[in-house]
Amino acid sequence: MKTEEFHALAAVLEKLTPHQRNILVDRLHKIEHVQAVSTLLESRVSTKPLCPKCGHDHIARWGSASGLQRYRCTACRATFNALTGTPLARLRHKDKWLEYAQQMSEGQSVRNSAKACGVHRNTTFRWRHRFLTLPNEQKANRLVGIAEADETFFLESFKGRKKGMTRAPRHRGCKASKRGLSDEQIPVLICRDRTGSTADFVLEKTDQAHISAALKPLLASDTALCTDSGKALSAAAREIGIIHRPINLAVGIRVVGKVCHVYRT
């Protein structure tokens, strides 16, 4: 906006009725929230985006829509934005997404979070499922509901490189050559809840005291912890005072579903 236009706008602000002022404040908040969400979403687009349709890398900026930068592929002329091809594409009410993500991380039900966000519960129901399918790259500091924990071991060479570590945890059934603590293996405790929040800890020792110290600040007191690992994890759950459910992952993940699968709606 030009400076003169802004001065003219500022001058008429004094004439607003309280009701009009509230409407404007709401509008400003909405714009702010949409911008915060857009900035967050666009930070995920690489500096050299690829066309989601044909994979071409000759991409031009192509205006903006719904607060997001649009791009156009010069090869196939498809237009896209940061959300194209993700579970969040074409979802509305971007200004409420941050609030909803907060509600979800607190473990709020579909109904309560709809109330808090001022949208219909069908909307938060849809959001919940779409948000859950997003890959979760943030390390969680609080897990809720049902959490699963497992110990695994990483080779020494990955130490201190957590960010760049793309290696998946040890596949079940393919044992590490030297299970337990050895020079080249770092014990890691991985814990994940049903919202997809994940936390991992490098353990100095895989005993109950060290596991308790890692899990205590992470797990709410009403969390149910599912593990298939040794005694140390169940002892830690007892010490923290949360429900522990031993599961046998060797039998198959479906057992977990039957025993522990609970969704609050």
Ligand SMILES: [Zn+2]
């Ligand atoms: Zn293309």
